[in-house]
Amino acid sequence: MKVFFIGGGNITRIVLEKLGNRIERCWYYDLEEKQIPCQFIGNSFHVPVEADVVVEAASVEAVKTYGIDVLKSGKDFYVISSGAFADEEFTRKFAEALKHSPSRVFVPSGAVGGIDIICALEGYLESVKLRTRKPPTAFGMDSNSISEPCVLFSGSVYEAIRNFPQNINVAVTLALAAKDFNKVRVEVLVDPSISQNIHELEISSPVGNYKLVLQNKPSPNPKTSYLAPLSLVAALKKRIEKFIVG
Numbered sequence: 001m002k003v004f005f006i007g008g009g010n011i012t013r014i015v016l017e018k019l020g021n022r023i024e025r026c027w028y029y030d031l032e033e034k035q036i037p038c039q040f041i042g043n044s045f046h047v048p049v050e051a052d053v054v055v056e057a058a059s060v061e062a063v064k065t066y067g068i069d070v071l072k073s074g075k076d077f078y079v080i081s082s083g084a085f086a087d088e089e090f091t092r093k094f095a096e097a098l099k100h101s102p103s104r105v106f107v108p109s110g111a112v113g114g115i116d117i118i119c120a121l122e123g124y125l126e127s128v129k130l131r132t133r134k135p136p137t138a139f140g141m142d143s144n145s146i147s148e149p150c151v152l153f154s155g156s157v158y159e160a161i162r163n164f165p166q167n168i169n170v171a172v173t174l175a176l177a178a179k180d181f182n183k184v185r186v187e188v189l190v191d192p193s194i195s196q197n198i199h200e201l202e203i204s205s206p207v208g209n210y211k212l213v214l215q216n217k218p219s220p221n222p223k224t225s226y227l228a229p230l231s232l233v234a235a236l237k238k239r240i241e242k243f244i245v246g
């Protein structure tokens with residue numbers, strides 16, 4: 001694979017390490033040059049002609065700024081900052097550009113699970129409940145200021161994004177899989193008894209009801225769960241494997 005990364009930070013570093021020699025050549029664009037084994041393309045954004053895939057591992061803003069240029073390049077595009085698609089105006093323009101582009105866009109499951117179930121339930125899905133529990137420090141709160149779990153927010157994905165932009169990617173990935181933002185409800189709790197970020201999912205449908213608990217450990221960037229870069233690695237590996245599960 002010849003890969004062009006948008007963002008040369010924590011996720012890109014892990015993906016490079018895990019994919020090893022499956023990557024024949026790579027380039028990256030970032031606001032500043034990083035110490036990674038990839039070629040920095042400099043300060044002006046462009047998709048290298050030789051690349052066969054573009055991987056965004058930067059930020060929601062980066063998807064909104066460069067996403068349409070990627071589609072113009074016609075390369076396949078992997079987007080980890082799925083929260084960009086919570087911006088309805090951007091998503092409308094992106095979808096229009098995608099209609100006229102040979103690119104295919106892939107949104108890996110990131111720090112969440114159950115995406116396979118939600119996708120398989122197309123036409124049957126009734127609702128998805130995401131209950132996110134985090135320790136007080138994750139909300140910038142003093143650990144001693146709270147003695148028991150407390151609900152900070154309960155509402156739609158759009159409201160969740162307005163109130164808790166840090167949970168945006170996971171909630172939006174679920175909403176994209178559901179193909180309906182209104183089917184996903186989000187609850188955010190602060191819990192002084194935990195040290196990890198815990199996502200609890202309840203998926204309801206006439207086909208079956210499903211409960212999943214994800215206890216994510218952080219990557220070297222504490223804001224990013226280790227599972228997120230690993231999901232990108234798994235998605236990219238599918239490009240080159242002949243026997244694909246899931």
Ligand SMILES: NC(=O)c1ccc[n+]([C@@H]2O[C@H](COP(=O)([O-])OP(=O)(O)OC[C@H]3O[C@@H](n4cnc5c(N)ncnc54)[C@H](O)[C@@H]3O)[C@@H](O)[C@H]2O)c1
Pocket residue numbers: 006007008009010011012029030031032057058059060061062065080081082109110111112169170173221223224225228
């Ligand atoms: N889907 C998920 O579940 C999930 C989970 C964790 C993180 N993420 C997303 O992945 C992103 C990257 O995570 P990370 O741990 O690698 O972060 P990081 O901060 O270690 O690395 C991000 C890199 O991208 C660069 N960057 C950011 N915005 C840019 C822009 N507009 N133009 C050029 N470069 C830009 C930064 O300079 C940095 O080097 C996060 O911002 C988040 O949006 C998604």
